[in-house]
Amino acid sequence: MTADPALLAELTTILGPKGLLTEAADIAPYVTDFRGRRSGTALAVLLPATVDEAAAAVRAVTARGIAVFPQGGNTGLCYGAVPQAGVVIGLKRMRRLRQADLHSGLLTVDAGMTLAEVHAEAEKLNLQFPLYLGSEGTAQIGGLIATNAGGTGVLRYGAMRDLVAGVELVLADGRVLSDLGGLRKNNTGYSMTQLVAGSEGTLGVITGAVLRLAPRMQSRADCWLGFASVDQALEVATRIRATFGALVEALEMIDRAEASYVVRHFPDIRMPLAALPDWSLMVQLASSRADDVLAPQLEALLAEAMEEGLIADAVIAQSEAQAENIWHFRHSVTEANKLTGVGVVLDTSVRPSEVAGFIADADRVAAARFPQAERAIVAHLADGNVHYILMFPREFWTALPDKEAMELEVERAIHDVAIAHGGSFSAEHGIGRKLTEEMARLVDPVRLDMMAGIKAVFDPQCLMNPGALLPPRG
Amino acid sequence: MTADPALLAELTTILGPKGLLTEAADIAPYVTDFRGRRSGTALAVLLPATVDEAAAAVRAVTARGIAVFPQGGNTGLCYGAVPQAGVVIGLKRMRRLRQADLHSGLLTVDAGMTLAEVHAEAEKLNLQFPLYLGSEGTAQIGGLIATNAGGTGVLRYGAMRDLVAGVELVLADGRVLSDLGGLRKNNTGYSMTQLVAGSEGTLGVITGAVLRLAPRMQSRADCWLGFASVDQALEVATRIRATFGALVEALEMIDRAEASYVVRHFPDIRMPLAALPDWSLMVQLASSRADDVLAPQLEALLAEAMEEGLIADAVIAQSEAQAENIWHFRHSVTEANKLTGVGVVLDTSVRPSEVAGFIADADRVAAARFPQAERAIVAHLADGNVHYILMFPREFWTALPDKEAMELEVERAIHDVAIAHGGSFSAEHGIGRKLTEEMARLVDPVRLDMMAGIKAVFDPQCLMNPGALLPPRG
Incomplete structure (x- = not known):
């Protein structure tokens, strides 16, 4: 060619x-x-x-x-x-900082800047850009907007769609749609920036963006809670959110299987509770105020919940080291999974109120159809983003004649459960070229119709990232 | 007919x-x-x-x-x-609460529910729906979404576009686009809900919605600050935001003229500072934690700024009554304006960093072209939403041969200044049928093109609220 x-x-x-x-x-x-x-x-x-x-x-x-x-x-x-x-x-040659605007809390950047570069620029203003994910040294702002990237800050700050205040987009015909005002209030019609966020390159090429910054955190409290059921974990999570409001930085849930993988493969990482609970909730509160006193009120809330029998066991970190240990444990799950077997990891989301029901139904489906696998859970509980994992023994997986077909079978089976609970089959990873058939299978045809129409407005010849996001028209 | x-x-x-x-x-x-x-x-x-x-x-x-x-x-x-x-x-016969979901912090409602009814439902969950505006007893959720309504909570919670987690929309052809999942994370293509918010009825009829709730506030601190310049007010506002982060509930600015109108017409409302400053900033901090201690840290921040000469005078409310007095003063400006003369009130917004420059340039234009008027300012400072007001003497206005032409002339003149500062001529009130010519005159033609294209996808015959929002195609 x-x-x-x-x-x-x-x-x-x-x-x-x-x-x-x-x-x-x-x-x-x-x-x-x-x-x-x-x-x-x-x-x-x-x-x-x-x-x-x-x-x-x-x-x-x-x-x-x-x-x-x-x-x-x-x-x-x-x-x-x-x-x-x-x-x-x-976009890698477009990585200029165009403007740092302290009083408006905004950075205007070329789309080729990496997330790490943006973090560094925000720090120069003594602020933060609150999007955090593993690939920050490589991932670029344009791609992060196009995929509406999530990461660990979504609960408090939202995903990229919430953090982008403007985009500059090169259209298929070479015209430039510039929406870089970065205004907090602007009621002059449809929001182009909100439409472009999550459009996966199908509407044009993002060349610039305005990003919203947030204050830096100065005080925190961290704890590990053990529960006998997801319902109990959710009840306590709801109370924590009602009390601490916007100070809740993380509410991460893992099940007993996932915790056991980390314990098994990383003996140096301490599990703070005396025994492995069925369900663990790791909580972080953080405040932009120096010397904000968070732990005592958290302790009071937890003590009440323990008296009611909601919490099986709880440990509040008493030092920076203990707090770091909790999050070191949490961030070791991916590595632990690799050492345990072959995990098919789903990226499903449901409302928080549906998490327990979704897991129970997915368990029934998995037990019936994939009895070789053990179920493990890593969930951003308050986002309803449940990474449901089926962990297959390595020997079983290696012997499979068609591994990709098996992966697809697992995915479809669990996607169906998520949809039945009003959820989504792609919470944060997007569609790309991997899930376009699932788009056709699972998304409301009226919504697909409107999406195809909008795509044609921006890109009538279908030349911008064809084959991604939208299902083939038939 | x-x-x-x-x-x-x-x-x-x-x-x-x-x-x-x-x-x-x-x-x-x-x-x-x-x-x-x-x-x-x-x-x-x-x-x-x-x-x-x-x-x-x-x-x-x-x-x-x-x-x-x-x-x-x-x-x-x-x-x-x-x-x-x-x-x-x-929509007034569609006012059912469809679902109250405590653990997800969501209400699903018929679009005909009034804002006051939604407030009452949120309170039953011990939460709040943080959109506040004067017409809450009449304004309906569907209209509030269609106009991306703002109000007094925008600084902390965002406008309606940030608070709506899903919509149900009847399209022109009678199909129903249902996007009521209310998921925090859902990366399956363009966000229809974000597109419909602010579309002013031009894409279809909103019949249902999912609304995000927030914790209720339990503690607060309020103060009134006096400044010699907008720059100083902005510097202190930025420090307050960096320190208190998401706890900043309001940062409202008025100028000397506006304060004097209230003092003149409402002698019972106390102005807490010893003398009228050129610029006043009214600040409210609020926390969802019971007994959160906000005032001492606010006091320390203000004392430092006073030592640096940034603040001319400051009063922190020492009681509920003093706090209420500050906001009673703020909420009396509309009534005071009516008693003062004929005010042409602009709904412009710029970035916070541009507020001082915008006001200075608008003052020059106003002095040259509308010397009969006095300038007054009511601004949501941290949103950059400046209601620039030209207050004409009633006798002058009454004698005008064409009042509407004069209003339009004022609006166009100040809109031009906002646009020159990268701002918007309609921050929160929308376009409706009043400002479609300004849309044609001031909005980027590429953006207008894309908007017209999207409109045609949803409503090919142009039968949904024709004449509103979009400029006539010519």
């Missing part, structure tokens, strides 16, 4: 020699997802240095009917950035 | 006798805005009791090419609910 020489000449003029990659070796990192699970092809990789270059390059490409595949840091889990012929447009 | 008898017969079958108004006297309240400033006409008023009735009725009407004008509580300020022929669809 080769590109039209006239197009390459035009792109070289627009982008300069640093802005265009055409050699197979240079293109290779852009056509495979970071886990190496899926590969595509591309005629070229465009690396614009400015929004004007990006707009002119997109226009040159789409004028020839060639597709454009926007790519951020290529850290997605659903193959949304894997190109299918056409050209990749990468 | 009369309706096709076959249509009326069909609507009677769908809606029942209570669901259809056709007598002029019955229709009258629906065709004029609540201030009696603008009137339209309607063939009939439809009052469905269920979403199925609403959908069938809309389908019957649009199938005949007749327009549908959705109306909530008819409390808008921009004539967005004034019909232009066609039929009005009112």
Whole structure:
């Protein structure tokens, strides 16, 4: 596959020699997802240095009917950035801070800035950008907006859709939709920024953004609670939220199986309770006020709940080290899972009030259809985001003739349970090219119709990240 | 103007006798805005009791090419609910609470519930629905979503777009787009709920919604600060926000002129500072924790700022009565303005960092073009929502040959200043039928193009609230 020489000449003029990659070796990192699970092809990789270059390059490409595949840091889990012929447009040469606005609590940035770079800029203002996830050194702001990234701060601060106050978007025809005002109040029609967040590159190329900052945390309290049931954990979580309101930073739930994996494989990480409970809730409160006293009121709330028999056991961290230990335990689950077996990890969400029912029904389905697996749970309880995990013994999995088919079977079975409980089959990872068939199968056809219509308004020839997010029209 | 008898017969079958108004006297309240400033006409008023009735009725009407004008509580300020022929669809018979979900912090409601009714339902859960505005007894949830209503809680909780977790929308063709999951995390494509919020009835009829609740406040601190400049007020506001974070409930700014109107007309309302400052900032902090101690830390922050010469004078309320007095003063500005003269009140917003520059430039324009008027300011400072007011002497205004032309001239002049500072000409009141020409004049044509395209996807015949929000295509 080769590109039209006239197009390459035009792109070289627009982008300069640093802005265009055409050699197979240079293109290779852009056509495979970071886990190496899926590969595509591309005629070229465009690396614009400015929004004007990006707009002119997109226009040159789409004028020839060639597709454009926007790519951020290529850290997605659903193959949304894997190109299918056409050209990749990468943002890594667009990583300027455009404006730091302390009094408005806003940063205006090029979309190619990494999350870690944004964190550093926010710290210079003595503020924080409260989106936290593992790939922060690689993930770029444009990609994080396009996928409406979540992470560990969603409970308190929301996902990327809540944190983005404006976007700059290059449309398929090369026009630029600039919505970088960053106003808290602006009632002049449909919110373009909110529409673009989560659109996975299907509406255009995000080249700039305005991000909302938050105060930094100065005081905290952390605890580990043990429960006999999800219902009891939820009741205590609701009380904590009603009392501490916006100070609740994390409410993470794991089941006995998941806790046992960490204990088994990481003997140095202390499990603070005397015995493994059926359900564990790890809680963090945090305040922007220096010397805010959180622990005593938390203790009083927990003591009352224990007297009522709601809590089986509880430990409030008495030192920074004890607090760190709780979150070290929590952050070790992914590694522990890898050491335990082959886990099929679901990204389902339901309302918090449906979590217990969802887990119970999923357990029944799993016991009947996948008796070889053990169930483990890692849940952001107050978001209702339940990572339901079926842990298969490695020997069993290795012997499977078609592993991908098995994975799909598990996913579909648990997705159905989530939908039956009014939930979603993709809470935070998005759709990409992995779940478009599930979109067709599980999403309301009226909503799909409106989405397809909106897509056609922004991209009438369907040249912006075709094949991602939206199911094929039939 | 009369309706096709076959249509009326069909609507009677769908809606029942209570669901259809056709007598002029019955229709009258629906065709004029609540201030009696603008009137339209309607063939009939439809009052469905269920979403199925609403959908069938809309389908019957649009199938005949007749327009549908959705109306909530008819409390808008921009004539967005004034019909232009066609039929009005009112929601007042749809006011059921569908579900109260304590553990998810969500209410699912019919769109015809009033804001006051929603407040009462939230209180039954010992939570609050944090949208507060004067017309709460009349304004309905559907209208509040359609106009992305703001009010006094926006700084802390956001506007309606931030508070709505789902909508149910009857489309022009009678299909129902149901997005009532209310999930905190759901990455399955474009957010329909976020698109519908602020769409002013142009995409369909909102018949149901999911609303996010928040904890109730148990402790508070209130103060009144005096400043010599907006810059100083902003600097202190930024420090208060960095320290108290999500506990900042209100940061309201008024200028000397506005304060003097209240003092002049309401001698019983105490102005707590010894002398009227050029700029006043009224601050409220509130915490969901019982017995949270806020005043001492606020005092320390203010003492430091006073030592630096940032604050001219400050009073922290020492009792509930003193606190109430501050907010009684603030809430008396509208009444005081009416008693002072004829005020042309702008609804502009800019970033907080641009507030001082915007006011200075607007002052220059006003002094040159409207020397008869005195400038007054009422601003939600941290939202950047500046109600710039030009107060004309009543005798001058009464003698004007064309008052509407003068109002328009003032508005356009100040809108231009807001736009020059990267701001918006409609922060919270919306566009309705009042500001569509300003939409055409001041909004980026690319954005208008995309909006018109989206409108056509939802409503290809342009029968849903035609004439509102979007400028006429020409």
